[in-house]
Amino acid sequence: MRPSAWVPLVGAAIATIILIVYVPIIVAEPDSFLSHIWVPLLGITVAVLTIALRGNIEIKRGKLLISAFPVWRFAIPLKDIRNVERVHVDAFSDFLGVGLRFGRGGAIGVVMRSGEGVEVTTIKGKRIIMVVPDATAWRERIIESMN
Numbered sequence: 001m002r003p004s005a006w007v008p009l010v011g012a013a014i015a016t017i018i019l020i021v022y023v024p025i026i027v028a029e030p031d032s033f034l035s036h037i038w039v040p041l042l043g044i045t046v047a048v049l050t051i052a053l054r055g056n057i058e059i060k061r062g063k064l065l066i067s068a069f070p071v072w073r074f075a076i077p078l079k080d081i082r083n084v085e086r087v088h089v090d091a092f093s094d095f096l097g098v099g100l101r102f103g104r105g106g107a108i109g110v111v112m113r114s115g116e117g118v119e120v121t122t123i124k125g126k127r128i129i130m131v132v133p134d135a136t137a138w139r140e141r142i143i144e145s146m147n
Contacts, residue, residue, distance in 0.1 A: 011051035018043040053099055055110040057130050059145045066130055068100035068110045083121040084142045086135045090114045
């Protein structure tokens with residue numbers, strides 16, 4: 001699942017702003033290039049990660065696999081799932097943004113946009129929430145796989 005359409009635009013805007021600001025500085029003061037190279041590299045890295053960000057959920061070999069590519073992957077054995085619920089997620093009020101986020105009560109969210117999602121609670125009490133295109137179908141799919 002890809003993030004909302006505006007998220008890659010933010011990444012592209014970050015990269016563009018960095019180039020607009022730092023190219024003239026480096027042209028004007030070529031000696032400062034090496035001492036300040038970390039700033040544009042950090043900005044471009046953040047921009048690329050923002051553009052490449054996507055979430056994925058799948059069931060394979062007795063595990064529920066949830067990922068926020070390219071930074072995070074999590075596998076939950078189906079036998080360790082206590083509860084699966086369909087929830088409504090508001091990306092900004094529940095998780096303060098999109099991406100791999102931490103929400104209220106220690107919930108981990110893979111939130112690419114606001115909308116319907118599934119909340120998986122493990123037997124240890126860990127809560128993982130992911131916004132998916134058809135939350136009801138994913139909930140049923142997970143419950144069927146647990147049996």
